Amino acid sequence: MIKKVLLCTTLLCFGSPSFGEEQYNNSYYTSSDSVEGLLKSRTKKASYEAWKNNLQKEYNLHLAGDYHLVYFGADNNLGVDNSVGGVARIFGEWELVAPQTRNKGSLVFKVENRHKFTDVAPFDFGSELGYAGLLQSTYTDQGNRLTVLYYKQNYLDGRATTYSGFLDSTEYLDIYLLISPWNAFGNLVFATGSATIAGMPDGGLGAMGAFWLNDTTYIVGSIVDANANPTKPWKGFDTFFRDFETLKTFEIGFTTAKEQLFFDNFHLTFWQIDARKDAGTSQGYGVSFSLTHTINKEWFTFLRGGYSQDGGALLSESLSGGFGHFGFSPQDIYGVGLNWGKPNEELYGNNIQEQYTSELFYRYQANKQIQLTPSVQLIANPALNPHKDFLSIFGLRLEASF
Numbered sequence: 001m002i003k004k005v006l007l008c009t010t011l012l013c014f015g016s017p018s019f020g021e022e023q024y025n026n027s028y029y030t031s032s033d034s035v036e037g038l039l040k041s042r043t044k045k046a047s048y049e050a051w052k053n054n055l056q057k058e059y060n061l062h063l064a065g066d067y068h069l070v071y072f073g074a075d076n077n078l079g080v081d082n083s084v085g086g087v088a089r090i091f092g093e094w095e096l097v098a099p100q101t102r103n104k105g106s107l108v109f110k111v112e113n114r115h116k117f118t119d120v121a122p123f124d125f126g127s128e129l130g131y132a133g134l135l136q137s138t139y140t141d142q143g144n145r146l147t148v149l150y151y152k153q154n155y156l157d158g159r160a161t162t163y164s165g166f167l168d169s170t171e172y173l174d175i176y177l178l179i180s181p182w183n184a185f186g187n188l189v190f191a192t193g194s195a196t197i198a199g200m201p202d203g204g205l206g207a208m209g210a211f212w213l214n215d216t217t218y219i220v221g222s223i224v225d226a227n228a229n230p231t232k233p234w235k236g237f238d239t240f241f242r243d244f245e246t247l248k249t250f251e252i253g254f255t256t257a258k259e260q261l262f263f264d265n266f267h268l269t270f271w272q273i274d275a276r277k278d279a280g281t282s283q284g285y286g287v288s289f290s291l292t293h294t295i296n297k298e299w300f301t302f303l304r305g306g307y308s309q310d311g312g313a314l315l316s317e318s319l320s321g322g323f324g325h326f327g328f329s330p331q332d333i334y335g336v337g338l339n340w341g342k343p344n345e346e347l348y349g350n351n352i353q354e355q356y357t358s359e360l361f362y363r364y365q366a367n368k369q370i371q372l373t374p375s376v377q378l379i380a381n382p383a384l385n386p387h388k389d390f391l392s393i394f395g396l397r398l399e400a401s402f
Contacts, residue, residue: 033180034171035091035108035148060095066401068182070122070139074393076129083125084117085139093152102158110148110168116141125393130385132343132355133195133314134188135377135393138181145230146203160211166233167224168202172210173249174269174288177262177300178324178335186395187359187377189339193288194318196306198273198281199247203230205240215258220251226273245274263294273311282346284311300324310346317342331365343383356380361395373397 030037055061068087075081089112097105120128122139129135150165163172170179170192178184179191188195206224213219226247227239239245253267267290275283286308293301305319322337339357361375375395382391 198311204228281312
């Protein structure tokens with residue numbers, strides 16, 4: 001039972017599982033931020049269900065959306081001490097080939113509007129405080145953007161999957177149960193690559209392939225345009241085919257069984273990124289690891305980290321650990337994470353001090369549509385603020401799904 005609740009409450013999915021039967025029908029796991037994961041989580045939450053169910057029944061079109069709002073407040077002596085931003089998203093999956101089978105082919109899309117309500121967007125708030133990193137990696141002020149638009153095809157009875165089109169690398173790269181900045185940890189050090197993977201484009205033209213070697217071992221590989229601009233996605237054809245400055249990734253992972261994928265997992269992620277002329281960054285490479293384990297079927301623990309050499313990554317070395325646990329009801333969850341990080345000297349300069357970051361969040365499911373997540377981030381030795389030894393940041397996130 002605990003596995004079913006964790007999967008539902010953290011909005012993660014392995015293909016299109018039927019939780020009653022615990023069947024896993026896709027070729028590899030995807031994050032809560034993949035369109036498939038989001039659609040699965042909205043199945044029992046959304047209003048106007050009859051209309052959406054008719055779209056699914058008549059046209060094999062799955063459609064949903066949500067709105068997110070975040071507030072940050074901090075004790076800051078450098079100027080700005082608060083930040084507010086919002087994101088509106090519409091996403092869907094249109095099953096075109098062999099719908100509702102394990103070898104289905106689908107058109108997947110997600111469009112967004114990211115905006116700020118204060119002078120500084122939450123994405124940039126960390127640097128305003130003197131923090132070398134991202135307190136929140138998704139709440140920018142980019143406006144309208146195309147996050148993903150790709151064709152997904154399953155093969156071999158669901159053992160293999162390919163994506164081709166405009167991809168979001170965080171949907172499939174180095175994921176684990178509490179990776180989503182929308183409904184779990186906000187800080188990038190507890191997300192993809194522990195802040196050591198350079199680029200991590202979304203809305204980037206490219207391709208991804210994943211394959212189960214057997215019931216316990218899987219591999220995932222991708223190549224994506226490193227100069228992706230989701231606000232002008234059509235330029236991706238120029239930057240990908242003309243410049244061909246790309247992020248290449250390869251991941252190998254192990255689990256005790258497919259149904260234990262999120263609860264007991266170890267994987268290694270290798271990456272290389274080309275020098276980017278327009279961004280002014282050199283070529284780089286690195287490796288990340290992730291080890292997760294569930295204790296007594298209720299405590300989810302993780303140890304994650306990474307190393308990078310140049311390429312524009314925020315951190316050159318990073319190590320994170322922590323846990324997640326249920327709150328006062330099965331729909332709630334809280335998490336605690338600790339991180340040590342060494343900022344990238346190529347990006348921030350020489351002799352920059354190491355940072356220590358912690359985050360605590362509590363995700364409260366108010367009703368079927370509304371989710372509230374207060375959080376606290378504590379940062380020791382902010383690398384870009386020599387006048388502060390310690391920063392404390394209070395956050396509050398709201399999600400309204402439909």
